[in-house]
Amino acid sequence: MASLVPCPHCGARPKEEFTIRGAALARPRADAEPAAWMDYVYLRDNPRGRYEEHWHHTAGCRRWLVVTRDTATHEIAASRDASLDTVGVKRTEGARS
Amino acid sequence: MSDLRITRPLTPQPALRGCTRLVSRAIRLEALPEGHVIQVLGTPHAPLAMERLAPLSDGAPQAVRAAGPGQWFIVGDRAKTHAELGDILAALQPEAFGVDQSAGRVRIRASGPMVERMLAKGTAVDLALTRFPVGEATTTLVGHIAAHVTRIGDEAFEIMVLRGFAQSLWDDLARMSAEFLED
Incomplete structure (x- = not known):
């Protein structure tokens, strides 16, 4: 497991400070088909290679991050705040990934 | 603000009562007033x-x-x-x-020439003066305990922790400081 995770607010921190939620998926609309919600809530790919995950910096800034991690090498390519583009700028609705 | 008043009977004694300050030339550890x-x-x-x-x-x-x-x-x-x-x-x-x-958080002051090396045993934050200058503050884990660390001087830090973890954190810090307390 990647042991140092770059937090956009706190810098490099050990993975013990984080809680991993899983794949960062596009959320269906509230009135989407049950099948779409079934897919979103329960069904997961098991990708090999780079993909995006939600990590929560539980013992640090307590922000949700989107971490781009390679499942084969555990290399972390990027991390960003899940709702702030940069510190101080709120992402517009719909831009959420 | 709530009308509920946290009065003395709810916080009858300091969380770190009995934790006498640890002092040597290299390190100094003391509980701060609540x-x-x-x-x-x-x-x-x-x-x-x-x-x-x-x-x-x-x-x-x-x-x-x-x-x-x-x-x-x-x-x-x-x-x-x-x-x-x-x-x-x-x-x-x-x-x-x-x-x-x-009434919920307790502060501990750690200082002395060896304070960075002592804290480095518990946290992965880079505490070098150039990376973590005076006034810098962050939340991190010290061992398994979440704590808020502030640099208040070139060789002085304040560590703030939830009250229920204060005694455990003090014990950890004392143990981390032990090698520097021998002189």
Whole structure:
């Protein structure tokens, strides 16, 4: 497991400070088909290679991050705040990934 | 602010009673008075300016500490009265909310030439003076305990921790300091 995770607010921190939620998926609309919600809530790919995950910096800034991690090498390519583009700028609705 | 008053019977004794200060030439560890701790919860995308918060503190250096995007702690050694707290919490409105954490968080001061090496045993934060200058503050794990660390001097840190973890953290810090206390 990647042991140092770059937090956009706190810098490099050990993975013990984080809680991993899983794949960062596009959320269906509230009135989407049950099948779409079934897919979103329960069904997961098991990708090999780079993909995006939600990590929560539980013992640090307590922000949700989107971490781009390679499942084969555990290399972390990027991390960003899940709702702030940069510190101080709120992402517009719909831009959420 | 709630009318509920945290009065003496709820916090009858200091959390770190019996923890006498540990002093050597290399390290110094001491519990700080349980004065006031106010957690300021603002909006992360439009953070308050430090200049807005400094007048609400007691004026000591590093009395206002960052604690993640849009959040701060205002701390001091003197306990606030219910009325004083009410004034501060009201003054934070409408941009932020204040929460009185005076009975909930305990501060420990660690200082001395070996303080960085002592803390490095417990946390992965780079505490070098160039990377973590005086006034810098962050939340991190010290061992398994979440703590808020502030640099208050070239060789001095304050570690703030939830009250229930204070004794455990003190024991950990004392053990981390042990090799520097032998002289």
